[in-house]
Amino acid sequence: MARDERSVTPQSEDFAAWYQDVVFRAELVDRGPVRGSMVIRPYGYRIWELLQADLDGRIKATGHQNAYFPLLIPQSYLQREAEHVEGFAPELFTVTHAGGKELEEPLVIRPTSETIIGEMMAKWISSHRDLPLLLNQWANVLRFEMRPRMFLRTSEFLWQEGHTAHATAADATAETMLALGFYQDTAAEIAAMATVPGEKTPSERFAGAERTFTIEGMMRDGRALQAATSHFMGTNFATAFGITYTGENGTAELCHTTSWGMSTRMIGGLVMTHGDDKGLVLPPALAPYQVVIVPIGRGEQFGTTLSAATDLAATLRRAGIRTHVDERPQLSPGFKFNDWEMRGVPIRLELGQRELAAGTALMSRRLSYPQPAAAKVAIPLETATDLLVAELAAVQAMLAQRAADFRDEHTATVDSWPEFAAAVAVGWAVALHCGELACEDEIKAETSATPRCIPLAGEPEQGRCIRCGRASAYGKRMIFARAY
Template identity: 50%
Template sequence: MSKGVTPRSKDYAKWYTDVVQKAELADYSPVKGCMVIRPYGYALWEQIRDFLDRRFKETGHVNAYFPMLIPESFLKKEAEHVEGFAPELAVVTHGGGKELEEPLVIRPTSETIIWSMYKKWINSYRDLPLLINQWANVVRWEMRTRLFLRTTEFLWQEGHTAHATGEEAEEEAHRMIDVYRQLCEETLALPVHVGRKTENEKFAGAVNTYTIEAMMGDMRALQAGTSHYLGQNFAKAFDVKFQSEDNVMEYVYASSWGVSTRLVGAVIMAHGDDQGLILPPRIAPYQIVIVPIYKNPEDKEKVMELVNSLEKAFKDQGIRYHTDDRETVSPGFKFNDWEMKGVPLRVEIGPKDADKNGLMRVRRDTGEKTFLAIDAFIHSCKETLEDIQQSIYNNRLAFREENTTDVATYDELKEVIEKGGFARTFWAGDSDMENRIQEETKATIRCILFEKTKESGPCVMTGKPSTEQVIFSKSY
């Protein structure tokens, strides 16, 4: 388990898979394309889920649960939607020993089943807004899968809201992409670009798709979350109208938004190194691991006395900790093991440390080792964890800025993409041009930036003046 991983410089994809498996985050399952999320990986997802669930409720949302099986005909009601999802569907044709009259698809996303219910629930402006979220599994048949990043089944949340006006629904879509930004930046220590997708890249059925894009350790982009303004598309497909305050019947406006277990993959890829995971303290299942070191019962007693007082202090401070008291493996094995698992702080206490009423503190992010008196450690450990959190974030931000280049010509753009990194530029091109660039460079427009570095500039391809600054990059 604690043996090394393939170095990133040698084979980044192999490094990723090694870390996922050796840190016991996930495992391959006997079903092609599906993964098993192991307890340590699931604990990361629980942290993400708890943060979001709290923020969703604070912003007025409630949870509900809709059926996983959807009549095939429902998908077809929204033309773009079915076109986008048809190739990825898993289809149930038999149930209870009989062939079904109409095949059912396993939800690839729930707009259709949810809007078929909203038709029953929404009659008047008094029923709006409807702000519902769902935690669920979805299935999208994928040909090339990767643990966490792209699997046939994955876990996610999907918000589906209904509003009386388009402005309100747009506002909601913006509010939620900002909640995702907060999750990434404040909890996952992951700086993101927030922006809008181009027509080519938007969600099947959306008017506008907003996205957060992060840079991974290999300088590729990863789409970490999306939020869609759906206009009246699904309301029209499912005939959902409401009586307005002025007694007019009108179609309802919608938003939807989601993030998935892919975020666990983002954390691994953004922060990890050749020793394994590096977890930001706010998401780490264990923020501190204690490794007691002793060889005889006398030393053990001495060491464990200190360990107990540490545990008490951690409990009082609400710190998530773990004491590795396994007697079947060596301290060195434990050090490697918890480095692989990315625990932010390791505390080593041997008999000599105990004699001095102190301990060795080891930071996972910098490797820094410091001997500290136990009281000094207890008083500073929360602050140290915050410092690690901030420092991991700063590190990623610096890395992204170092690997972002402003480009003015297509040649420059190609050069940046080939070398690896984000190419930032202005854009006034069309869909075909975007497709051509993708064919030639494998890069796509990740987003039209909300926060621009300049107000306007000439389009990298057409030279036309444009106010839309974009990021081009290869992506996951």
């Protein structure tokens, strides 16, 4: 492949084109043959596995259990919760035939599983002793998508969906916030993303939820990405599916339910939070390879450095560092350097004759911040393991800091319409709003910005709507931004 085929559109020129270039050229993903579908390639899927492992650990540590529910749901189930079916009907894939015959009732492919899990919960829960019921499922879901974007909007995606049932509204609310905490922690600690947790306004709520909470991340074009959501359903689904329990005093009561999900969309968020004009930038915690070693030399020399690289890799792997040796003989070192920069590998080590003789390797970070990238640094092979463990931790912290700084620099608290318009052109606006849908629509029409969330951390504040001047709603400021 020619060098220029591996370069990407600069972010400043066309961020959307940059994103497309990176996800394809870093081999995270490919287009599937059916419109709107995607193939997650091994390099992208490994990132998903690392995300999964972290999140699954948090889910299990808090008493949730994984289970698996059917892909196909009777069409009638969705109709039992009026808002739910209204929200999802336009996105459904419908199965009408099976085994060569037409089905008596069409089946829909799950766009989410509240309905079928609600049906099973109703069967499994009878007494207050059965509560809370804390379930989670890792699965594929399908939502028809006319304008696909890899990871961000595709007709099929992978996710986990937590579904829980509780005796009281207070218990279910606490669960909703607990799950939101999983997401915020995974985003911060593993994905090095600086998300803002908050509540969605009614227009952005999940179809069928009483309250929806979100974590919103800022991408490097200033747009917001909803990275995960957690929903308090009240008794809406319990009513629709008959999820009841007998209380301690013998009376039948409705359960309060929740659901919460994080999906492969997060990989798109990761790309747009950290990437640059050289390609992907991966936080070490999610990097399939944390360190790549490139042996340098021709002919016999290559054999010697390759052998040393292999030994070093074995040492690093024993310390838990995910290490790869690039032993492709037909490619130049320069090509390899570009290739691993495109794939976002946090640390590259070069090993040539001169380094070998000196007992060192040349280390380069994929990205440095706030200072520009340091030149290559010679590190002693003898202490390489400890040094790289520390370096990877430093890179992880550096990326989280860079994301937080970027978010803060591109977030403006505004009190006038011109300030608002200027803020959402490059980032987020924190403003008071009247809470009226018509006013939201006007803002969207003029600036493309939509209400992202009412931040949990916001201070109580009242005043005039940034757009229409009416009395503000929600009791605090909210975030508006253009969004994915």
